[in-house]
Amino acid sequence: MSLDVARERPSTSLFYNPRLRGFLWQAILILIVGFLSYEAIVNAATNMRARGIPTDFSFWDRVASFDINQTLITYSATSTYGRAFMVGLLNTLLVAAIGVFLATFLGFFIGIARLSKNFVVSKLASIYVEVMRNTPLLLQLLFIYNAVLKPLPNPRDSISFGAGIYFNNRGLVVPDPQFAPGSGFILIAAALGIAASFAFKLYAKRRQFESGEILPIARVSAALILMPPILAYLLAGQPISFDTPVLRGFNFVGGMRVLPEFVALVVGLSVYTAAFIAEIVRAGILSVSHGQTEAAQSLGLSRTHTLKLVVVPQALRVILPPLTNQFLALTKNSSLAVFIGYPDLVQVFAGTVLNQTGAAVQVIAITMAVYLVISLITAMIMNVYNRRMALVER
Amino acid sequence: MSLYLRRDDAPLMPPPERVGGAWGWLREHIFSGWVSGPLALAFIALIGWVLPDLIRFFILDAIWIADDGAACRVLGTGACWAFVDRKLDFFRYGSYPGSEHWRVDLVLMIGTVLSARLLWPDGQKSKGALFAFLFGIPLFIFLMMPGPAAVMREPGVELGILAFGVTLASVLEWSKLRTLWVGIFYFFIFPIISVYLLKGSAVLGLMQVDTNLWGGIFLSLLVATVGIVFSLPAGVLLALGRRSELPAVRFFSILYIEFVRGVPFITVLFMANTMLPLFVPDNWSPDRLMRPIIGFALFAAAYMAEEVRGGLQAIPKGQSEGAMALGLSYWQRMRLIILPQALTLVIPGIVNIFISLFKDTTLVAIVGIFDFLRAIDAARIDPVWSGPTVSPTVYAFAAAFYFLFCFGMSRYSQMMEERLNAGRRR
Numbered sequence: 001m002s003l004d005v006a007r008e009r010p011s012t013s014l015f016y017n018p019r020l021r022g023f024l025w026q027a028i029l030i031l032i033v034g035f036l037s038y039e040a041i042v043n044a045a046t047n048m049r050a051r052g053i054p055t056d057f058s059f060w061d062r063v064a065s066f067d068i069n070q071t072l073i074t075y076s077a078t079s080t081y082g083r084a085f086m087v088g089l090l091n092t093l094l095v096a097a098i099g100v101f102l103a104t105f106l107g108f109f110i111g112i113a114r115l116s117k118n119f120v121v122s123k124l125a126s127i128y129v130e131v132m133r134n135t136p137l138l139l140q141l142l143f144i145y146n147a148v149l150k151p152l153p154n155p156r157d158s159i160s161f162g163a164g165i166y167f168n169n170r171g172l173v174v175p176d177p178q179f180a181p182g183s184g185f186i187l188i189a190a191a192l193g194i195a196a197s198f199a200f201k202l203y204a205k206r207r208q209f210e211s212g213e214i215l216p217i218a219r220v221s222a223a224l225i226l227m228p229p230i231l232a233y234l235l236a237g238q239p240i241s242f243d244t245p246v247l248r249g250f251n252f253v254g255g256m257r258v259l260p261e262f263v264a265l266v267v268g269l270s271v272y273t274a275a276f277i278a279e280i281v282r283a284g285i286l287s288v289s290h291g292q293t294e295a296a297q298s299l300g301l302s303r304t305h306t307l308k309l310v311v312v313p314q315a316l317r318v319i320l321p322p323l324t325n326q327f328l329a330l331t332k333n334s335s336l337a338v339f340i341g342y343p344d345l346v347q348v349f350a351g352t353v354l355n356q357t358g359a360a361v362q363v364i365a366i367t368m369a370v371y372l373v374i375s376l377i378t379a380m381i382m383n384v385y386n387r388r389m390a391l392v393e394r
Numbered sequence: 395m396s397l398y399l400r401r402d403d404a405p406l407m408p409p410p411e412r413v414g415g416a417w418g419w420l421r422e423h424i425f426s427g428w429v430s431g432p433l434a435l436a437f438i439a440l441i442g443w444v445l446p447d448l449i450r451f452f453i454l455d456a457i458w459i460a461d462d463g464a465a466c467r468v469l470g471t472g473a474c475w476a477f478v479d480r481k482l483d484f485f486r487y488g489s490y491p492g493s494e495h496w497r498v499d500l501v502l503m504i505g506t507v508l509s510a511r512l513l514w515p516d517g518q519k520s521k522g523a524l525f526a527f528l529f530g531i532p533l534f535i536f537l538m539m540p541g542p543a544a545v546m547r548e549p550g551v552e553l554g555i556l557a558f559g560v561t562l563a564s565v566l567e568w569s570k571l572r573t574l575w576v577g578i579f580y581f582f583i584f585p586i587i588s589v590y591l592l593k594g595s596a597v598l599g600l601m602q603v604d605t606n607l608w609g610g611i612f613l614s615l616l617v618a619t620v621g622i623v624f625s626l627p628a629g630v631l632l633a634l635g636r637r638s639e640l641p642a643v644r645f646f647s648i649l650y651i652e653f654v655r656g657v658p659f660i661t662v663l664f665m666a667n668t669m670l671p672l673f674v675p676d677n678w679s680p681d682r683l684m685r686p687i688i689g690f691a692l693f694a695a696a697y698m699a700e701e702v703r704g705g706l707q708a709i710p711k712g713q714s715e716g717a718m719a720l721g722l723s724y725w726q727r728m729r730l731i732i733l734p735q736a737l738t739l740v741i742p743g744i745v746n747i748f749i750s751l752f753k754d755t756t757l758v759a760i761v762g763i764f765d766f767l768r769a770i771d772a773a774r775i776d777p778v779w780s781g782p783t784v785s786p787t788v789y790a791f792a793a794a795f796y797f798l799f800c801f802g803m804s805r806y807s808q809m810m811e812e813r814l815n816a817g818r819r820r
Contacts, residue, residue, distance in 0.1 A: 039673075151785075
């Protein structure tokens with residue numbers, strides 16, 4: 001009986017039809033979003049016209065007429081706003097690249113130190129992590145910049161590290177490498193050396209697979225990578241020389257000067273992010289179950305092989321996605337440069353250029369787009385990697 | 395392949411040596427290996443080198459009482475705590491007029507007691523916990539904000555606020571008011587009371603205080619609270635939207651979340667500050683304090699959404715299907731079945747987001763808001779006090795403040811994690 005009732009199609013009103021309701025909700029949402037964006041655009045147009053704010057991108061090619069104190073490409077006060085944008089972008093990328101490198105290095109070191117059985121080492125590592133993670137990055141940056149770097153002695157009493165490296169309240173002065181013609185050969189030799197080492201590794205792998213014989217990959221590769229550039233350097237007549245800084249009057253002449261703002265930003269970003277990376281590394285290593293290590297040991301693998309072939313590949317699968325997030329966070333956090341006056345993208349473009357041109361909407365849209373593009377590219381690379389690394393399950 | 399196989403037994407190894415006593419402990423825990431042993435020695439040397447200097451600077455040689463910077467400028471003196479003491483009112487309230495400080499104190503007292511009530515896990519409280527809730531929390535916020543100096547100035551008002559805090563905590567505890575009602579009061583009625591108290595109103599006979607004058611710790615807490623309070627419901631909605639079956643809803647949610655998470659907070663603040671006034675009709679233009687707070691709340695919501703989504707994904711599909719079979723509607727399913735489970739699952743993650751949001755409140759200084767860190771940095775360059783020790787002192791003070799808050803929150807999240815895992819543990 002009840003089956004018959006169930007087979008009968010219940011007659012409900014159209015109002016309760018889930019598909020129709022879905023369409024209705026979405027239509028309402030689209031209408032609201034559309035209305036709000038329309039209103040925002042109309043309001044923005046009126047407001048911008050009323051206040052005389054430019055609405056196009058013509059400022060891009062106009063002369064910027066302000067100076068930037070660190071430029072990786074040629075730039076002067078007569079360059080365009082577009083050029084200033086490039087300078088800012090490159091400065092951001094420079095800080096991010098160096099910061100990512102240092103933070104990863106420090107983070108892995110501290111993360112592993114936290115797992116150490118050694119009482120002193122692990123305790124100190126956890127104190128470092130707790131202090132860094134629980135204070136704002138901005139506070140750390142201001143501290144490094146205002147309380148550590150600013151009170152350094154003036155150039156005449158610089159702290160010397162030897163080899164022409166000096167540290168003072170105007171920044172870090174290091175010897176500037178000069179590349180005479182012929183330096184290109186060194187680069188080519190280095191590239192060839194790296195290619196050769198890869199080829200050797202492939203050969204050694206195949207050899208091991210066929211005969212079981214193990215070739216000393218590490219030593220041969222080191223020789224293959226190091227020897228060609230050194231030989232090329234000697235053969236080309238030592239084309240690289242160093243311009244060492246010399247104290248003359250009140251400041252150094254020659255050499256390369258690294259801004260204190262740059263030093264503060266790189267150090268601040270790396271030590272802060274390193275604490276987060278350390279936690280990720282620790283969690284990753286702990287995620288490899290003990291049985292894996294024991295199984296590897298019972299197969300007779302040495303400690304190095306256990307780490308290299310069993311623990312690290314599995315830990316990396318856990319570590320890499322959050323690690324990339326930290327790299328992105330570091331890149332985004334480099335915008336804190338604006339607080340200490342390092343000329344990064346936000347300081348140069350969303351700061352000075354925005355104030356001079358008044359083109360708020362365009363400038364902020366471009367700035368945001370840059371960070372979005374960086375995030376999207378990284379996310380795409382990570383997705384490809386994840387697909388390759390993902391556990392293959394039935 | 396055969397080269398890999400061992401043909402005879404491995405030689406027997408002697409049993410590991412066992413050394414007891416202090417030397418054994420040292421050998422096992424400190425000088426355990428060729429890398430970590432020397433490393434530990436180096437660290438111990440570093441501590442021995444730095445720690446005495448730190449103690450001397452911050453405690454032994456510190457200047458505790460002084461009228462101006464002269465005493466702190468003497469060569470070889472340590473931290474200038476006298477400066478912090480002098481500027482304490484500025485650090486706590488910004489330029490909020492001194493005679494009106496009690497209004498801030500009152501708002502903070504109510505807010506702290508209510509938050510503590512909401513954050514306290516349900517269930518039987520121990521005697522110590524009850525005592526901490528009834529007296530400890532009101533006393534803590536009282537000592538942190540008005541402080542003993544304010545009591546000397548206006549004993550009636552300030553002690554009254556403390557008494558009010560204790561009474562409020564007792565009422566909340568003994569009346570056994572349901573958490574839901576406390577939540578409704580906290581999220582809807584408390585904000586209205588606070589705005590009237592802080593801004594002032596002619597009806598209540600309170601002096602108008604312009605938002606330009608707000609600042610210090612009080613403003614940092616305000617920005618953080620508004621952002622966090624807004625971000626929770628908004629984050630839940632966005633997370634539901636991202637997992638919705640309706641493509642348009644999903645699209646807009648993903649667009650919003652990924653956009654906000656892909657850009658630095660500073661650019662969001664710039665946008666809120668310069669573009670928000672352009673997007674609305676002229677007479678709607680938000681207050682200059684409102685703009686960064688809106689930006690902060692929008693920013694926080696995207697991060698919260700991702701955390702909540704993690705919780706939603708961890709709930710097995712059977713839960714939703716079971717609820718459907720009972721004939722519950724979408725919102726009933728979410729409200730009664732899915733969200734309670736998903737949210738308890740991610741409480742630790744949510745608290746971690748609170749921590750990073752609280753740290754991010756320092757960035758609002760870029761659009762001219764006088765939060766705690768900005769107040770610190772502005773006071774630091776006061777010519778009357780300027781000296782080499784002033785900067786390290788105030789930064790250490792600020793670091794201690796932020797550390798106290800964030801570390802406390804992270805401990806709380808660990809405690810919750812353990813409590814929540816109680817049901818899962820076997």
